[in-house]
Amino acid sequence: MTPATAQTVGTEQAAPQHMRSAVPVQTRSDRFHSTEVADFPAVTGREPAWKYTPVARIADLISGELDGAPYIYDATTASGISTAWVGRDDRRVGSAGKPEDRASANAWTAFEQALLVSISGEEPKEATITRSALGPAARGAHMIIETAPHSVATLILQNSGQANLTENVEIVVGEGSQLTLVTVQEWDDDAVHVATHFASIGRDARLKHVAVTLGGGIVRLNPAAHLAGTGADAELLGAYFADAGQHLEQQVYVFHDAANTRSRVTYKGALQGEGARTVWIGDVLIGPDAVGTDTYEQNRNLVLTDGARADSVPNLEIETGDIVGAGHASATGRFDDEQLFYLQSRGISEDEARRLVVRGFLADIVQQIGSPALQERLQAAIEAELEPVTVAG
Template identity: 80%
Template sequence: MTTATPKTIETAGTAAPKHMRSAVPVQTRSDRFKSTVVSEFPDVTGREAVWKYTPVARLAELISGELDGAPYMFDATVASGVSTEWVGRDDARIGSAGTPEDRASANAWTAFQQALVISVTGDDDKEFTLTRSALGSGPRAAHTVVVAAPNSRATLILQNSGAAHLTENVEFVLGDGAHLTVVTVQEWDDDALHVATHFASIGKDALLKHVAVTLGGGVVRLNPSAHLAGERADAELYGAYFADAGQHLEQQVYVFHDAPATRSRVTYKGALQGVGARTVWIGDVLIGPKAVGTDTYEQNRNLVLTDGARADSVPNLEIETGDIVGAGHASATGRFDDEQLFYLQSRGITEDEARRLVVRGFLAEIVQQIGSPALQERLHAAIEAELESVVTVGS
């Protein structure tokens, strides 16, 4: 069991103007500076703890540039108990789940003109898909708020494809007893840029299952955070990603246990191939002083398929109470298991096909968590297409 090393940032409170902030040590993950105003954040240099793995030069227009915050076109399926509406910045639901902790998130918050609110009601199981495929290549900001009413149940699929230079915030507010599955799929064009922060507030006896699948985009940085605010709140965060040459796929996950008897499971798996393929996973779990009886575990696994690819994996765990059920983390990055390859080849399977079978099975654990057969089948096919171009790792 470990604790995260305290870092130093500029802050004097969550609303302090830039000129009033001074360098003080951050004692815990929840103490990071927060603001919805981009000017409250210093310029990003790439040396900051939250940016040091990120190609900030490629994202400069999203971090600090002017953004188009107007509403955009989207397609949505029809599901009983699920509705969408555009609302003004003064809507009380905005900001219910979290506040930006980095400049790109704050830039999006400062720039959006209207927020898209998705409301979920009814205790029957339902599936709703929102598709964005025509955002264009201009720098854009967006804000989405998903409100799941108490005891409601739904699967929400956020499908992203096409061109995009997008920075956004997405909030999930789960009422007591709500069960919400969120599947976010990134299949952007090869030159797309996407920076997203997902905030979730989970009420008493509520369950959030968050599944992030990233297969496309030039630079994709997706940071999900879950605040287990109610007693017996439950969060399951899953991720699957496949990086090709020149792609940078990054996830910074944060789970905050802030109430008694809460539970969380974090499992992210990734595969990389090609020169310059890069993945980053940072997992922060904080068990607060009120979170007695916490049960948590996080893990990240990466398969490097070719030379020239790089995976960074950093799990962190902070515990502020001694009365817990269990807490742990694990991280592993490596090439194929030679014993698995030998076993498959000894049964007449070619080496290339054996490698594809291993990777397919490796990522299938995450895809199977989605619970939508049609989407699972399509994602399995997309992963298979990625595997067709796998180059064998040299011995």
């Protein structure tokens, strides 16, 4: 546990740039926030937010010129879910959070219009937004997802094809509403995707955020959940599978701001092949007013071959002692020999036994999505990931 020292979460600080670059940041809550890319110093790769990231390979997204024009997307129809492009002056822009790194701020500075997804109606509903034609040009984008009070919905963001994208996704979960947001990354092998998801969760509202990443050369997805209303609930789930040469990174942040809030963070990943790399950083802050907080975060990684590397860093800051519970866990390892022995003793070959273990390991996340058709398709995609390489003990 790390004692928190700052009271600036969710606010925009105005320290001069030379002071920000000279003063070391001790906690996640100390980080500077701004919507202007020029307010951030150049990225060297030594900063806490960037030290695990291959910054040279995404330099154009961090500091380069970006195409911020609206892009082509497909959306399935569902009663109570609508999409529209809105201007930068829309009242909802900035309502869920502000950038705390240069790539996020570059996207914010560049976007011309934001894609607004509006959700209403108390009957459960599901819709999919598909992006498959972004192309290789460096792009900055912005999306806002807003749920009306007491609405219930599942929204799937399906990503595939070419991409060189940095974006911000704002998620405003209205009072008493329930949103399941699933973001699926099945990009081409050379695609680059850097994204920050800002969620603000209202009174007695619930957000289930699921990130499934199977494709892309570099994917860095950072969800940040602000439990702003009393009784708010956040469940952040992630499943990822890194092959040779892939870099898959997620930096998760949960801020318990209001009383009697609950969060669960569970991310699981598998790696195989030379140069396969995953990074998971989990930060949880329990603020001074967040009495009655109940939180737990965990990350599990299964390394299938030599030459793969998984970094896992859980962090917990507590500013009040009046909580229900708080904890974190992290583990990275190879197969459980007892599991393999059990399966082989029942006539299953060693290779197939290893595959069964991996399927079950990641299925624990996929099966919590709540969309049977998507769950079945993702299970098939994970099966396909397991075929090219025979996993080693």
